[in-house]
Amino acid sequence: MKLSKKNLEAKLDQVYDVIIVGGGAGGLSAAIYLQRYRLSCLVIEKGRGRSFWMQDLRNYLGVDSHLPGRDLLKQGQTHALEVGADYLMGFVEEVKDEGETFKVRVKVGKQESVYPEFRSKYVIAASGIIDNLPKLENMQNVFDYAGHNLHVCMICDGLDMEDKKAGLFVNKEGAIGTAFVMNWFTPYISVFTQGLFEVSDAMKAKLADHGYPLYEQPLKEFLGHNHEMSGVVLADGTQVELETGLIAMGSHYFSEYLNGIELERDGQDLITDNMCRTSHPRIFALGDLKKGLNQVSIAVADGTLAATQIWRDIRRASEPRLWVENLKKG
C-alpha cells in the first residue's frame, strides 16, 4: 500500500523482509519479485532520479521507444503495489545495522517533516546516481536542454548524435577520452573544458590530430529553443554552433545513507557478487550504484537477481512446510 505521514505509524512495529532504497527501475523490479516470492518489502523513493528525467526510453524491450522514463516508473509502481509492496515517498537519511535487522531512518515531507524509523532483515540499495551538469548562473538554461538533445548517456543516445556537430562537456582531463569513443557516432566533436582544468599538451596534440577543437573558456550559456540546443556562448562571447551534445562530468551517487557501514567499493561503485550482494551479506546493490552498465535493462535484471538471492537465503533458513494432515494419517 502507499504510505504517507498519515498511515505510516502502523508499519513502525513491522520487520520487513526487505527495505528497498530507491523506486527506480531496479528497485521496482526487486519489489515485484520479492512480493511474488511471498516476502514483504517497503520501497522508499525520494523522487526525480535518473530514469525520471529520460525523455525517451529508446532501448528497453517491451515498451515503445518514445516512452518517457517517468511512465515506466509509474507503471512499475502500480505493478509493485498490486502485488502488495509498500511504497513511501521519502528520503532515506541513515541505515543502521542492528545485527539481526537494519533500522532505516527516513525524512518524510519537505515541510513539517517527520522522521520515522523502519526495520528490515535485508536492505537493497537501489538509489542510483544523478549526472553532474555544467554549472551556469542560470541553471534553467541547462535543464531546458539536458535529456533532450544534450545527452548524458552515450549508450542510450549515441545514435541520436550520428554525424552531428556535437559538444563534449567535461570537467577533468580523463573525461576528454570520451571523445575517442563518441567518435564512433560522429567525428564532428568539439570539446569544452568550461575553464575547469588545464589540458595537458599531450591531450591537446591528440585532439588536434583528430581535428577536434578544444574550447577552454567557461560557458556562459546554451543557445537553442524548444528544448533543441543549437550551440553555446563562451565567457568571451565566442559562439560555437552545435547540433547535439554529451555531458561527461561524472555523477553524484545517492548512497550517503550507507556511510556508517563499511562496504567494498571500486571508486564509488559498490562491488557486488553475481547476485548483486555487496560485501555485507544482507545488503544488496542494484543498477547504477554498482559496477557495470548504467542501463534500465541491467537494473531490472539486478532487481531480479537480488530478490531471488534474498528469497533463497530466507527460504533456506526457514522450517520446511509439511502437509500436516498426511502426517497424522501416517
Add this chain to the structure above:
Amino acid sequence: MKLSKKNLEAKLDQVYDVIIVGGGAGGLSAAIYLQRYRLSCLVIEKGRGRSFWMQDLRNYLGVDSHLPGRDLLKQGQTHALEVGADYLMGFVEEVKDEGETFKVRVKVGKQESVYPEFRSKYVIAASGIIDNLPKLENMQNVFDYAGHNLHVCMICDGLDMEDKKAGLFVNKEGAIGTAFVMNWFTPYISVFTQGLFEVSDAMKAKLADHGYPLYEQPLKEFLGHNHEMSGVVLADGTQVELETGLIAMGSHYFSEYLNGIELERDGQDLITDNMCRTSHPRIFALGDLKKGLNQVSIAVADGTLAATQIWRDIRRASEPRLWVENLKKG
C-alpha cells in the same frame, strides 16, 4: 527489414556484424542495442519459443502483469525493425566458423524449403530452451493446461500455487528435490513420477516425513476444463484432485546448430563471461542457453551486455573517425 524467401537473395552477399539466432526477449534486446550502436544484425526466429507460450508475463517491469509473452515479442520485433534490424522466420541448421566470419545455414519455409547461407562476424546464440512435458497419448490434453495453471517455472508462477493442492511432475529422482523448494509456496504437494524411474527408499522416506504423497503410476490424462487443470487420472484409474501443478522434467536446449564448434559448458548450459561471451571469442550466448536464471529480465539484460561487448570489440578494432575539414585547415 522483414526477410522472406522472396527478398532474402539480396542479403546473401552482405556480411552482417552479428547474426542473432533466436528472436525471443534476449535476441530482440540484443538487436535493438546493436542497431543503435550502428551495427548491422539479422535476427533468425524459428517461432514458438518458451516466451511465446507464456500466458501472463507476471514480473517484467514496464508491462502489464497479464501481458502474454507473444505480445512482448511482437512489440520487440516492431522495435527491432524500426531501428533497422533484419528479421527472418527460419530454422538455423548450422553455424560454421570460417575464421573471419561465420556461415549460417537456415531452413526457410516448411514446404518448398530453401536453404540460404548468411554471413556474419559475430553470432549471438539466443535460441533458448523448451520445457519437457509429460508424454501422453493425447498431447493436446497436456497443451490444454501447460502454461495456464500447470506451470513450468517456479520463479515465475510459484505465487500462483500458494497454498493450493499442487502436483509435481518429474522424470528423475533428482527433480523430486524441487518439492523441497516448492513447499515455500504450498505444502500440499503430490509427486508424480509417471512410472519413468524407481524412487530410492531414502527419497520415499523424506517425502513421507513431509507428508507429500508419491504416485509412481504412469499418467493417463489431466482432468479439467477451460484451461484449468483440476487433477489427474493414473494408469490404474486412480484420480488425484489437484488445483495446480509444476512440471520439472528438464528442458530441451535449442543449440544443435552449434554442435560443430567446441564451446565450454556446465551440463547443457553454455559458460559465458560477465558480458555473455562464450569460450569462443565471437560467439555470445544469452538467457536460458547460459548458466543463470531463466527469466525475461535476465535475457533482456544479457542482450544489452552482449551487444555492448560486440560494439566495444568492433569499435576498438576500427580506425578512429577524424574531423577531416579541421585537419586540412591546420
